[in-house]
Amino acid sequence: MGQHVIAKCECGYEEGFMIGCGMSNCGTMFSFPCLCRDCKRIVDGNLEEQPLTCPECEGNNLEAYDDAELSTGRDGGAVTEWDDRKLTDDPHYCPLCDTFRLRFENTFFMWD
Ligand SMILES: [Zn+2]
Numbered sequence: 001m002g003q004h005v006i007a008k009c010e011c012g013y014e015e016g017f018m019i020g021c022g023m024s025n026c027g028t029m030f031s032f033p034c035l036c037r038d039c040k041r042i043v044d045g046n047l048e049e050q051p052l053t054c055p056e057c058e059g060n061n062l063e064a065y066d067d068a069e070l071s072t073g074r075d076g077g078a079v080t081e082w083d084d085r086k087l088t089d090d091p092h093y094c095p096l097c098d099t100f101r102l103r104f105e106n107t108f109f110m111w112d
């Protein structure tokens with residue numbers, strides 16, 4: 001079962017994302033928030049797919065949000081953890097305002 005997180009930034013940006021996979025698609029899908037550098041927005045990437053492909057523009061200019069480049073540190077607690085994938089509560093990069101003020105929150109809403 002997957003998890004649901006909300007990305008929130010001080011600029012007003014707020015969007016929900018799924019992490020993990022559902023009962024029917026485990027093994028072929030692993031949903032994780034990714035930055036699309038072409039769309040300049042956060043999209044649901046499928047980490048089982050290499051190279052990562054943006055569902056919006058179908059480009060490959062994607063970075064998963066557990067990449068060290070997209071947060072100011074990796075010392076914070078885990079907002080959510082799945083296998084070796086981890087989102088911390090450190091400030092992350094917001095593509096809307098181009099600063100590191102975005103944070104992920106776990107809604108503890110499960111999906112399948
Ligand atoms: Zn894109």
Ligand SMILES: [Zn+2]
Nearest residue numbers: 009011094097
């Ligand atoms: Zn922002």
